[in-house]
Amino acid sequence: YVESSHRDVLRALLANPTIAQARAPDMDQAGAEDNDEFTVTEALPEMDANLEFQKLVGDNQGGDEDDADPDVMWGTQLSEKSLQNVAFRIHQDKVEEVKKAAIEMDYPLMEEYDFRHDTHNPNLAIDLKPTTRIRVYQEKSLSKMFGNGRARSGIIVLPCGAGKTLTGVTAASTVKKGCLVLCTSATSVMQWKYQFQLWAEIPPKNISCFTSDKKEPLDPSASVLITTYTMMSFGGKRSEESG
Template sequence: MNNLSFVNPTSLSVLQAFFSNVSEVYTPNFPDTPPIEFDYTNDSINVLNPSLLLTPKSTSVKVLKYNTTVEMVLQNTAILGVENHPMHIHGLNFHVLAQGFGNYDPIKDSKKFNLVNPQSRNTIGVPVGGWAVIRFIVNNPGVWFMHCHLDVHLPWGLATAFVVENGPTKDSTLPPPPADLPHWQRRISLGKKVQGRKLLVENVKQRFLPNALNYPMLEEYDFRNDTVNPDLNMELKPHVQPRPYQEKSLSKMFGNGRARSGIIVLPCGAGKSLVGVSAAYISQDQICRFTSDSKQRFKGNAGFVVTTYNMVAFTGK
């Protein structure tokens, strides 16, 4: 749509990224008009301009304020096959203002709009060699997918998404997910640097100490109830061989333990195990030294903190 082939993000969902304020998962710059204009319904277009067959892949979406009125012109083209496109939108209904054939003319065809009793739909067939104009109000916060209902066209990218921001009231605000809702997660090797992505912390509230150390606070994660990722997975340097007591302490910590507030404070014995194993494949810029003489700050928000001593204390009570 608009000379872009939509692809789903591979790291997080658009909904999860938007409302968790995670950047660089998608781009909020879906164009309002086609960057390339041409004779859309010309049957010879494939021969005259074959470059139009290959559109760039994109995760571009349109971010909209709550209660915004949107008018869309859906223009069919003669590229590849000539057929109707049943365009469907999730989470919203629209009014069909007009339909016609040929290339849409905003001056002439806008006079045909039915503004008295237009049909209310969530799917419309954009005719072969023609167009349709729809109008709707985005009064449902969330991320709503719009796509062609022909399955073969979905992997081609005939789709887009609308991100509707929260409204001013509780009823117009997207509720948080249930606490027991499973989350899609990907495994990230400690030896691989994640470039350009912020750390997304699930179920860990971001609370800041007075000196802005960016510690996660006031939430607890129970590894005993974790049926998705009950194990600690690390990629170690070839020469690293955890000793039996290290494996035992790690097993107790992550196999049947509890992490308080996103901060893992390990007892004697277990402390050096996890810190040592983690440090075997961690870069210096990921280490923060916090002592009585030196209190360094994290460069970004910390998902969880590993420390050998209980020197981090904070309570909201």
């Protein structure tokens, strides 16, 4: 789907022949259709979903002083009125063409992953341990990533020692799908594996390291694969284990 809170934006996009040809009939009955034949959904549930994520990780943290008022975290007051989003469906094999055309029109699209409704990829058996504590700033950064049951593309930037690894582990345990962790060194690979086992409950067979010295077997179902940029980008001849 291509979704926006502004109908004029969708009309402008559909004026592009490439995007218009990529449009597909909307088979989803969850949302109503307006006079422009756009699917109409409520925008407020996205805020509720973010607050639900905040509550989920907040239950594990024992309550910091900023947890009492969600508006403190969000820096905004939630409106009692529901806002509406409009959307139209496109063919899956035309996604890249639509993205390119939208960029050329100065309407870059932000990708989202509807992991809750992904029945194609197997689920990963991972959950945060009951003793895991998530800090407020980690919740805030993750709440920007998740919304309306979807994961957004982007970069989370935190200072050194702020718990970026735990933030990544929490993100992986929220999506519960196969995960690839790219590290800068083999030492970092082992540190990430230790952190996954420290903060989350995950079967040993579902977490694998892949370095020049350590090549653990990858479970055919959903797994966490931790490796280095060098191992992924190496273009020379590989060993049988690497292949």
